[in-house]
Amino acid sequence: MPHVAAPLRIGPIELWPPMVLAPMSGVTNRTLRALYKPFGFGLTVTEFVSSNALQYGNRRTMEMIDQHGVEKPVATQLWGNDPALMAHAAKVVRECGADIVDINFGCPAPKVTKTEGGSACLRDVVHCEAIMRAVVAAVDCPVTVKMRLGWNEGTLVYEEVAKRAQAVGIAALTLHARTAKQFYKGNADWSHIAALKRAVEIPVIGNGDLSDPQGAMNRMRESGVDGIMLGRAILGNPWLAGQIRALMEGREPEATPPAAERLRFALHHYRTMVDEWGEARAVPQMRKHLGYYLKGFRGASELRERLMRTETAAETLGIVETTIERLERENDGMIAA
Ligand SMILES: Cc1cc2nc3c(=O)[nH]c(=O)nc-3n(C[C@H](O)[C@H](O)[C@H](O)COP(=O)(O)O)c2cc1C
Known part of the structure; x- marks a missing residue:
């Protein structure tokens, strides 16, 4: 079957x-990116990291840029306002394994x-250009930018920033x-993403x-973008990436696995987090993730409430294991609608 989409090129990197x-x-x-990338992503990006904090190299910040164990290529995202600090931070993350600096x-x-x-x-496009120029000059890898439309409805500067980005050597843009x-109110307006695609030659990723x-495929086709980025919908549902990948490859997507199988993967995620981060840090984080994995399940709110009250990994894992056993015994898909 011929591919429906083309690879995404970010500088010399083909995704x-x-x-x-x-x-x-x-x-x-790092743990989530390592677990989710094989489901069907061409690229993963770290959480945003403060360029200011990177100057001091404290342990928590260095953990955030650690790419160990994550399938390549990987991008590390930086935030800050000072071009010199951003350039310094870019060098540090490049040395720590980033293939792309965002x-x-x-x-x-x-x-x-x-x-x-x-x-x-985005309130000062000239300063945006200074930041982008400094980062591009600092590293020998592609630099990308992820932005919103503008600060507010009256100042939609994305095209202006994109043209400056292209001029200083930014390799791709995500909008x-x-x-x-x-914030997250209203709907993302993909007509602007289509307009950006028409306005620049460098690759555009719609988000x-x-x-x-x-x-997702319709959005990609209608806007003409070179790539797409997925955030919230993937949480607790990494199978979505595989389904989109199948469509991109001209294949029929597989159905989302039944509830028990999804919870088994959630358990694997939970155990990996505990192994890698220790129980004290993993338990509160994984409460949130178990909530995501339970999205759309019948009886999820009661189960979620019980899981919110657990204090230890063993207690949580016990509840999830019992739920899986019950689902398998009853052959229950447990999906609400
Ligand atoms: C919990 C959360 C944290 C986020 N953190 C970042 C971040 O560190 N850097 C960034 O560029 N965007 C961040 N975003 C925005 C997402 O990358 C994405 O642009 C946004 O969620 C819209 O995509 P979606 O509708 O597919 O979720 C965050 C979003 C959420 C929900």
Whole structure:
């Protein structure tokens, strides 16, 4: 079967499939990226890392840029506002294994924008250019940018930033089609992603609200983008990446596995987190993830509540194991709708 999509080229790096796991702070740590990439992503990106914090090299920050065990290629994302600090940080993450350095011009969180980082950079496109130029000059690998449409509805600067990006040697752009002021409200407006694709020659990756295989393919075709990025919809459902990959390869996608099998994978994720991060750090993080894995399950809210109250990994694993046994005994798909 001929491929329906073409590989995504970021500088000299060719990615197949042209599908990126979105950077998500507090979520896409090394363990998750290592576990989710083989489901069908061509590229994964770290959580955003502060260029300021990287100067000091503390343990938590260095853990965030650790790419050990994650299938290549890998991108590391940086945020900050000072071109010299961003350039220094880019060198550090490159030395620590990043194949691609990504600049964050998208984060709308006040703790980031109050220091003029993330999406606040979009309030000054000339300064954006200075940051991009400094980072491109600092490293011998492709540099990409992930941005929003602009700071607010009245200042949609994405095309302006993209043209400056192209001029200074940025290798690809990802656009999350919301403004910073929107946070996650409303819908991502893919007409802007299509407009960006028409405005520049470098590859464009579309992002925002992709949640089902055929819908993602339609968005990709209609906007003409070179690649897509998936965030929230993949949490607890990495099988979605495989389904989209199948469509990109002209194959029939496999059905999402039954509930018991999904929970078995959740257990594997849980155990790997405990092994790699220790129980004290893994348990609170995995509460959130178990919630994602239970999305759409019949009786999920009661189970989620029980899991929220557990204190130890053994207790949590016991509850999930019993649930799996019950599902298998009753041959229950346990999907709500
Ligand atoms: C919990 C969470 C954390 C995020 N952290 C980052 C981040 O560190 N860097 C970044 O560029 N975007 C971050 N994002 C935004 C996502 O990468 C993505 O652009 C956004 O969720 C829209 O895509 P989606 O609709 O597929 O989720 C985050 C989103 C979520 C939900």
